[in-house]
Amino acid sequence: MASAILANMKEEVTCPICLELLVEPLSIDCGHSFCQACITANYESMIAKEMESRCPVCRISYQLENLRPNRHVANIVEKMNEIKFCSEEGQKQEHCARHGEKLLLFCKEDGKVICWLCEHSQEHRGHHTFLIEEIAQEYQEKLQSTLNNLMAKQEEAKKLKAGIQQEITSWKNQLQKERQNIQAEFKHLKDILDSGEQDELQKLEEEKGHILKSMEESKNELIQQSQVLQNHISDLENRLQRPAVEMLQDVNYIINRTETFTLKKPKTFPEKKRKSFQTDELKRTLQVFQDLRHARRYWVHVTLTPSNNQNIVVSENKRQVMYVHYQKHGSLFLVKDNYGCQYEGIKQNYFDGILGCPSITSGKHYWEVDVSGKSAWILGVYGPPSLQTIKSFAYGQFSKYQPINGYWVIGWQNQYISYEENSICLTPIVPPSCIGVFIDYEAGIVSFFSVTQHTFLIYKFSACSFAEEVFPYFNPMQCPKPMTICQMSC
Structure with missing residues (x-):
């Protein structure tokens, strides 16, 4: 049909x-x-x-x-x-391309369909041959299994591709963030340099105005004195031309007046005595900026540990600590855990401070603390001192926050202090509201940076001897304003 x-x-x-x-x-x-x-x-x-x-x-x-x-x-x-x-x-x-016969057989060794003449040829003699309808199911299952394996691999390839794409996106985001950080850091540096340049130029202009004004005043005074001298000279020249009687009239007064005249010398400004712009200061600023950029590569996520002091409260996210005069509930919770250490009857309670974690036993670490608005605070690094050191502290005249007692800290209470064996008063360029703390355990260095608008090194402890593990240290003192650990920004 x-x-x-x-x-x-x-x-x-x-x-x-x-x-x-x-x-x-x-x-x-x-x-x-x-x-x-x-x-x-x-x-x-x-x-x-x-x-x-x-x-x-x-x-x-x-x-x-x-x-x-x-x-x-x-x-x-x-x-x-x-x-x-x-x-x-x-x-x-x-049909067989060679013999023209219908293809009814399958040669297992060669994996080919053949005709009955091919089966008897020299090429396929001794091979295992089967009728196509008998062998088709077996190879269909094999092909299906192979197909399933390939599809599984294809699915795995899709997942791997998605994973790679996700990783590519992550890397792009990370590199973009790093690019933005680099741009922000250099913009910050440019702002510092521009601000420093403007400050120096303003100081130079003020100095120029002061010097030129003083010299102009000296010049005017010299003009006036020159006029007085000219008058005296003209008077004397005129008197010398007169007859003796007129010349001698009031001669003593004239001589007295001229001899007692004192020429006032103008105020000078020796170049050697004036303070000119020093490039070393700029180099130091750039070095501090470079050191801070290096330190920020080792930013760690610091959180606060519980306090056994009822007047010390820690926020729920463990990133803020403050002093209170009474127990308080709400967004802040009180913690009662006692982490004091006992050494021969002497209880070490970190002097109303609080430790951060993780502990530090090696490597480089960096974190930042917001102290804006606080009238008193102490922060830095604490490590449990040896027994001998504690005895020295208990019975000696040392400040409790000295390195000998396990403290490498700076603080503010009416003045900025570095708590060395002999406390050092610090004079920062501007009051720091955010402080970066950097520790290089192997090098024995603890550095403090101001990371606000004006970046500068506040203080650096060198050749520190850490007995064992050390911890970030925070002391809000008796100021109710909080100390806050800053979020990682690089």
Whole structure:
């Protein structure tokens, strides 16, 4: 049935002239279709014989200009060609290319479908051969298993790709953040340099105004003195020209007046004595900025440990500590854990301070503390001292916050102090509201930086001897304003 339909369709799209499937079919006035080349040749032949052009099928006359493309027939021809190609290919695939016999067997060694003649050939002699219908299920399962493995690997590849993409995004964000930090740091440095330049230029202008004003005043005074001298000289020259009687009149007063005249020398400003701009100060500022950038690479997440002092309260996020005169509840909670250390009857309670974690036993570490608004505070690093040191503290005259007692700290209470063996009063350029603390355990260094608008080194402990682990130390003193550990910003 299907073949009959195809045969009818083929007849409909066959050129009546060349008897092949139509190529670029054209329809004439009567409705019949021909290949473009065939009907054109037919028309030219008729004209050459001086005959009227007529349809080769029905003999109805037609004009060449009335020929029109038949897209419907062209589409049918295209489909017929596809069916023909698929049919030929199917026949080729089902028959042996060498012997023309039907492919009914499968050679397991070669993994090929073969015909019965191939099975008996030298090429496949001794091989294990099976009927296709017997072996197909086995290999279908193998192919399905292989497909499943490939799909699993493809799924894994998708996950790996997603992971890589996520990592790429993470790296981009991290590098973008670092780029922004670099730009912010250098902008900060430029701001510092610009501010320093303006300060120096302003000081220079003020000095210039003061010097020039003083010198102008000295100049005016010299002009006045010169005028007085000129008057005296003119008076004396005139008197010397007069007769003796007139010359001697009030001569003693004249001589006295001229001899007692003192020429006031102008105020000078020796260049050696004036303080000029020192590039060393700028170099020190840049070095501090570089040291701070280095320190910030080792920023650690510091949190506060519980306190056994009822007047010391810690925030829920363990990043803020404050002193209160009474027990308080709410956003802050009181903690009662006792972390005091016992040494021969002497209780060490960190002097109303509080420790941070993690503990430090090696490496470089950095954190920042906001002390803005506080009228008193102490911060830095604490490490439990040895027993001998504690005895010295208990019975000696040492300050409790000295390094000998395990404290490397600075503080503020009416004045800025570095708690060395002999306390040192510090004079920062501007009062620091945020302080960066940097410790290099192996190098024995604890540094304190002001990290507000004016970046500068507040103080540095060198050659520190840490007995064992040390901790960040925070003491809010008796000031109710909080001390806050800053969030990591680099």
